Each structure stands twice: as C-alpha cells, then as structure tokens.
Amino acid sequence: MKGPNYEDLEKRINELENIETIHKKTEEALRESEERFRKLSEVTFEGIVFYEKVKVLDVNRTFANMMGYEISEISQNIKIT
Numbered sequence: 860m861k862g863p864n865y866e867d868l869e870k871r872i873n874e875l876e877n878i879e880t881i882h883k884k885t886e887e888a889l890r891e892s893e894e895r896f897r898k899l900s901e902v903t904f905e906g907i908v909f910y911e912k913v914k915v916l917d918v919n920r921t922f923a924n925m926m927g928y929e930i931s932e933i934s935q936n937i938k939i940t
Contacts, residue, residue, distance in 0.1 A: 900919040901919055901920055903919065903921065904921060905921060906918070906919065906921045906922030906924075906925045906926075907919040907921070907922055908922050908933075914934070915933050915934045916934070918930060918933050
C-alpha cells in the first residue's frame with residue numbers, strides 16, 4: 860500500500876492553511892460586528908434585552924436604567940416570564 864506523495868501532502872497543507880486563513884478572517888469579522896453592535900446598543904434611547912426562556916442574557920444601559928438596576932444585577936434579579 861502506497862502512502863501519499865509529496866505533492867499530495869503539499870496540496871493538503873495549502874488547503875489547511877487556506878482554511879485557517881478563512882477561519883481567522885471570519886473570527887475577526889465577527890469581533891468587529893459584535894463591537895459595532897455593542898456600540899450601537901449603548902447609544903440608543905431604546906432599552907434592549909436579550910433573553911432565552913426566562914433567563915436574561917444581556918441588556919443595554921438604557922434597559923438597566925429603565926428597570927432601576929445596574930447591568931451587572933440584571934441577570935441575577937430579573938426573570939422574563
């Protein structure tokens with residue numbers, strides 16, 4: 860049984876390097892998108908809350924102010940029912 864030759868190995872290495880490059884670019888784009896969203900949610904006048912089932916996942920400052928809590932207190936004290 861014959862194993863892969865040099866050209867096959869080199870081709871596979873190039874494929875993996877391309878995948879890694881795409882992965883890094885995707886991660887960077889996600890970080891940038893999250894940062895843009897974070898900035899937008901902090902300057903809006905509307906209260907924003909993200910929740911799953913009854914657990915609060917995240918809120919913006921406006922929502923915390925509307926509820927009379929600090930952001931850090933929200934997930935511990937507020938349940939969405």
